[in-house]
Amino acid sequence: MTPPTTQHTRSEQPGTATEPTAAPVLSVRDVHITDRASGREIVHGVSFDLTPGRTVGIVGESGSGKTLTCRAALGILPPHFEVTAGSIEIAGTDITTLTPARWTALRATTISAVFQDPASYLNPSIRVGAQIAEVLRVKTGLTRREARDRTLELLRAVHLRDPELVRVQYPHELSGGMLQRVLIAAAIAAGPRILIADEATTALDVTVQAEILDLLADLRERTGLALVVVSHDLAVVAQLCDEVLVLRHGEVVEQGPVRSVLHDPRHDYTRLLIAEHEQYGLERFRPAKEHA
Template identity: 60%
Template sequence: MSRSLPSTTEAPVLAVEGLHITVNGGATEAVRDVSFSVRAGESVGLVGESGSGKTLTCRSVLGVLPPGCEVSQGSARLSGAELTALDRRGWERLRGVNLGAVFQDPASYLNPSLTVGRQLAEPLRVRGGLSRSEARRRAVRLLGSVGLHRPEEVFHRYPFELSGGMLQRVLIATAIAGEPELLVADEATTALDTVVQAEVLDLLARLRAERGLALLLVSHDLAVVAEVCDRILVFYAGEIVEDGPTEQVLAHPAHPYTEALLRVASIGDWERRELAVIPGRPPEAGAAPSGCRFADRCEYARAECGAQDLLPLREFGERGERRTRCVRAGELALSGTVLQEVGA
């Protein structure tokens, strides 16, 4: 399906430049030299194995890094405002207004002793200055806008009375209540069954179209990213190894790791019976091998792949709309989802 991408002349809603994140009190660098942007109405997907740095990157944008983790270098700006320098009060003013978030387990973010309506209406009163009756009416409209049937009844329900899909919709309603510019969805559909997952993805697509919402989506599921996202950032061992329009990346991967992910996922190949795996394992957190960090797992690796101290993320394509961190990208002919050596 062809997508109409947001104009590149508009200033990005989110701009991340040269981001580095350390863990263990600064002893280990878990994210290195990450740069990307998200524009109004655009959806950008972050994919990669567990521990690749995609979730830490998103949590740094939300200001909710785990204890012992911190941004050691780089910049993250939301509509021009620097996020990395914000204190606790600054984050409190931003979250729920300019910035919304949806996570994997909605039940863990809702108070089981309060109705979902009260939890949705309270921020509207405190942050939005609405009266009790106005906040209630607004909350009911929000519950209806995310596809919940009989929102007046749902308003009075407790979290334990709702299904996982309904709870995720409540969390999305809470996230968009302040009409944010950016919504971060971290594995937001992982725990849902296939039908409910599709409904939530359709909802996110509709909210983007109706509100011009910028969406940053983290997922292990390439099929989800293929369905929702305009652009894909492929993370490996704490850095971006490929970045480009979704259709181009999925059809013609420019990095061997992306090709390996696609081979394992085998999107749309429902008749496959053998389980494909990527041999080897990612480097330990904090390890900094020279050159390409994927080299020891890559069937295309040569001596030059490990010869540089820091492998740059190079631009290519007609307008430089794609980037890859592979020194052999120019030597590899791209055919479908399989990389082939030229002349092989």
Template identity: 45%
Template sequence: MSAAAMTPLVRIKDLSIALPRGADRPFAVETLSLTLNAGEIVCVVGESGSGKSMTASALMGLLPPSLPVRSGRIMLGERDIVRLTEDELRAIRGPEIGMIFQEPMTALNPLRTAGDQIAEMFRAHTDLPRAEIEARALKLLDEVGIPEPASAYRAYPHELSGGQRQRVMIAMALALEPKILIADEPTTALDVTIQAQILELIRDIQRRTGMAVLFITHDFGVVAEIADRVMVMQHGKVVESGSAEAVLHAPQHPYTKALIAAVPSLMPPPPRALPDQTIATVRELSKTYRTGGGWFGRKQRVTYAVKSASISLPSQATLGIVGESGSGKSTLARCIVRLLDPDSGAIELGGVDFGGLAGEALRRQRHLVQMVFQDPYASLNPRRSVGDLVTQGLIARGTKRTAAMARAKELFTLVGLDPAATDRLPHEFSGGQRQRIGLARALALEPKVLVADEAVSALDVSVQAQVLKLLVELRDKLSLSMIFITHDLRVAAQICDRIAIMQRGEVVEHGVTADIFAAPQHPYTQKLLSAVPGRAN
């Protein structure tokens, strides 16, 4: 790294951020010091609650009043961010510091198109004419890998997939080519091919502008791919820091060693012996979305989300569905669960024509297949206790409330939660705990098939390892069959007996996981495997 690149852009000295009274520790971040130099990427890793996102929020001046900075400085050149006014902070957000947030659906305005929100960055900070602003916004959408940028420019956030929404957030953060980029889990929701493009895009802008990057991630593959330096946090404190080479290959602290040991291998275990029985079959399923059109002259968009997809799920097995964002894997899962009605095709489940059911007949059979969603917080009603949420389905099926709550406590024990916590609200739990609550709710109705839609993608590696281990234990103990949707090929390698690869709504390869990973036949599968970050690690 050149001398120019070693210019300190940010100097954090002895930063401590207080937690509210009654929290499990006094400080969210305690006496943290960090120098962020031009032209380098510093990765911050640690478990949920370690303080890494709080550090990023402090650097952006976005800490809520309930989490004040108790001591320390955050120097941006000669300015202390801690002491800037809101107007002064607003002036540096965008041109000097950009941020990619972890949850694009909550960070994007649902009432404005994606293109308009990117264009707003230019309108607020430049005097460029309207045509030039639109051209730059379209170019950014193309650079971050969104197909059909012109259509995405006119689309509202809810009309885009989760990965596409994240790419819009990345485009907004990079729009003004800031000196400093804070990336808070920016590739968590992205498949490996787009993840590789985003990492390369960040590197490219960095080479051209000397941008410094503070990159928060739980993915050690990404750390191996992109980091110059690594800072490991635990309970608000930095427990280890150093060059990426030193931390990844010769970690010193037991916590760092445990995190690295929890990273799943890309090499699948030998295939398990499975019963010679199929629990679910999907034949020639198709689903098309039509948006826009109508009285206001807006052109109708037709999206072929799933095209003639066929898969089979062996009894007591785990079938992984893998593909890029927008490939149709979540739409396929929602059709199987009957949250969506397919346009055509058949779904057989446990000998029942599940796809042909409707009305009361469908309600009686819904318990056969249950779903665990990607974002457990968004799928849990924040105003109801978690015990009420877990018992909802049981009570709706006629179970008395006392018996239903007793069953909820049993399920909490089964998924590794304190049964005494059933009266607490969702926000009182960590992300990993909320995912366990989602599991307990899904298992309450004793399904034959459990569908997990990116159920561990937002979790750090140690919690992810715990949830994956729990899923395997539950599958074996309860004789469950699972459909596991993921963009993480390392996770798929370890938990899935069989795998289906989807591209543009079609299943392009389907077979035993170990066979596909050892000798992928389709060019797209080969591309996915070659794009896994840090795949040699």
């Protein structure tokens, strides 16, 4: 049973709400990524446009190339890996023209990210508040005192229950869900326009995952943040995204508005992702909802 490798791309369907007028903050055009060490191409052409306040989801299993695609957009591909074809534009700037200094200026202020394991992105021996304040001082030039006040506001904005206490705590004193909130606070500290959440809720309990997803939706609505949500779980993406890309072995096997992909999947792999929920998950107990 070899799945067809044809790509099913749909155009926006009539009746789907879209904002074609807004200029994309992130534009990924037919990006190919190659591992120079082995000479193998790992990602075979990914394209999407992301406009402010919108969310693109990338679904695929580990090794499908979804994380590499994100890292390419952040300019942090691992050694040996290289974008060998296509282009990426962040707020209208082609990233191949960026010097290391320009990249540094762009990260956190324009594009930012959170990953699966929040603890490994924090210094274990520095209080979390100081780590967020550092981002603020370096990236936005706030004074120490201003940075401290703003840190409290940020910790409040990510719905941490006791921001004053959390600010002076060390990473090991916080739960996984709290750490991920701290990381999100740091990621949005310098007011980026794009936030990439790569399996950001995968390691969390279901109830905590929902809190983090709610928080991301909330930030998007309040600040017009554009989100890239990467997950192995189609349902996580379905909950948050407007458009979805299904990636398999580095290939986009399906792409389109979430609703039409869910209701009319064209590729066997997408059908499998759906069946997993409908036959083995909670959907099994619920009548399929008709969408308006």
